[in-house]
Amino acid sequence: MKQISVDLRKRVNKSYDIYIGHHILDRMPPLLARHKWGDRYVVITDETVYELHGKEFVSHLSKAGIPVEILSFPAGEKSKNINILIGLAEKLIGLGCDRGSCLIALGGGVVGDMAGFLASIFMRGIAYLQVPTTLLAQVDSSIGGKTGVDIKEGKNLIGTFHQPRAVFIDTFFLSTLPDEEFKNGLAEIVKYGLIESRGLFQFLEEKREEILSRKAEVLDYAIGESCRIKKNIVELDECEAGIRKVLNFGHTIGHAIERASNYRYPHGHAVSIGILAESRLSEAMGYLDTQVCHRIEQLLADFDLPRRLPPGLTYESILTGIQTDKKKAKGQINFVLLKDIGLPFLRAQVEDELIKNILETLIT
Ligand SMILES: NC(=O)c1ccc[n+]([C@@H]2O[C@H](COP(=O)([O-])OP(=O)(O)OC[C@H]3O[C@@H](n4cnc5c(N)ncnc54)[C@H](O)[C@@H]3O)[C@@H](O)[C@H]2O)c1
Known part of the structure; x- marks a missing residue:
């Protein structure tokens, strides 16, 4: 009997940066040009975000000479399903996307989870970036690489771990958030304070008014701390085997x-x-x-x-x-x-x- 081993041991570097600030999207084109995450980009968004921010976002990138298209689907959790996902994959094929293409998830957690899942399975896996536009997505779902869709038996029951290549958190998006x-x-954010940081918890107690009025510097700090806490935990336990719980x-x-x-x-x-x-x-x-x-x-x-x-x-x-x-x-x-x-x-x-x-x- 012959035995041939397929030796797949390797160290893979899936590290990435999270950029946080107010009105930071003009920093994106130089980073895209430097890192070359894709030879072309397709923005995935929902219809609400498309109307509020999508056109401007795309024109921002195209003016800087970045080849970019945009696809949208109806907003809301109901859209987080395999049929919409397949529809998006078909549109990517229609646009001529290949393994060199990179997706950009522009939206809340629904868009992030969908685009991340699509990126993880399209042509057996392509790159994607997260541009979260809800507070929940900025502090939670855009970091950590959990992707997925819902099925009738429950939420997020089909999915993958697929890390984004970068996360761009622009707190400006929050100005339109209900x-x-x-x-x-x-x-x-309260949860992050409770599980990891007395400092963040105290900050939230002291800055209640500024947070509720969405003051940029205060949000920057609270979001930055939340991201730091989440990334520390994800670094220790990427696939939720223990501490990530x-x-x-x-x-x-x-x-x-x-x-x-x-x-x-x-x-x-x-x-x-x-x-x-x-x-x-x-x-x-x-x-x-x-x-x-x-x-x-x-x-x-x-x-x-x-x-x-x-x-x-x-x-x-x-x-x-x-x-x-x-x-x-x-x-x-x-x-x-x-x-x-x-x-x-x-x-x-x-x-x-x-x-x-x-x-x-x-x-x-
Ligand atoms: N992957 C993860 O680690 C993770 C973690 C937590 C939650 N999730 C998932 O995230 C999803 C929830 O995310 P969500 O709360 O962001 O919901 P969402 O993506 O449905 O967004 C909520 C609503 O806000 C709208 N919206 C988004 N950005 C806006 C803006 N800037 N201005 C105005 N409206 C805007 C959207 O169109 C939508 O109608 C769930 O599906 C959940 O399972 C994933």
């Missing part, structure tokens, strides 16, 4: 709320309630000081983020969601709990009765 979408991102603080109960509402309740709002619920769980289990728990609730209140279960949702339906997750994870669901601000840990065993008691405290 308040409700802005809040979605704020909940994630701490990014799910507030999300175990948050996801269950989203699911129980049939995804009608916005993600960041559900995460806000999840943050409070999981802080109270940490307190009830004797890990977190009551004063700190109050401080967390106060910050959520300062940002006018929800702290009570949405009307019409029963805690039973939320518990069912958590139990479904538990079954999928072979009976073990890791809650992220807190010992203090900046001190998270994973805890597999949390009694259903205790979760129920905590959820009861959040009924309006």
